[in-house]
Amino acid sequence: MKSESNHEADARAGECANCPNNKPPQAEYETQGRRKFLNYLLGTGFGATAIAIFYPILKFITPPRVIEAAQNSVSAGKVSELALNSGKIFKFGNKPGILIRSATGELKAFSAVCTHLDCIVQYQPEKKQIWCACHNGQYNLSGQNVGGPPPRPLEEYVVNTRGEEIVVSKA
Secondary structure, eight states: OOOHHHHHHHHHHTOOSSSGGGOOOOOHHHHHHHHHHHHHHHHHHHHHHHHHHHHHHHHHHSOOOOOOOOOSEEEEEEGGGSOTTEEEEEEETTEEEEEEEOTTSOEEEEEOBOTTTOOBEEEETTTTEEEETTTTEEEOTTSOEEESSOOSOOOEEEEEEETTEEEEEEO
16 A cells, blocks of 8 residues: 555656546646536526526516506597497597497497406497497497496496597596
């Protein structure tokens, strides 16, 4: 068996009978330096992969921030643009509204969001009623639910005309 001094001499010479494969023992700082570098690479690689996987999932799960527009009135169009017995969808803040001009020329406005499953309603001039295409919900020209699954009437808006302009506001 070789002594420690002989082992160090053999290691400097490039041969060591006690070491596997007759290779000299590497310096401690070289092995730790490589190990630290590999651990750093693996750790950052796993971290980057985890972020790349979980960030889109979290963005999908969390709802987007919607700034509620605090509008009480909006211009829905001009009187000349809306024919008798017709309807028009307009934007009221961040939700749609429906403006209806009846056969007698009366203007009415409601929320265009069905009270059943939040589908967009439309005006049917041949039946003179508001209709939701999702589940055949029906409303009369007063906004009352008269058929289908809607549980409550449409929200009614106040309609005013300023000259040729139609202004719709919340009641």
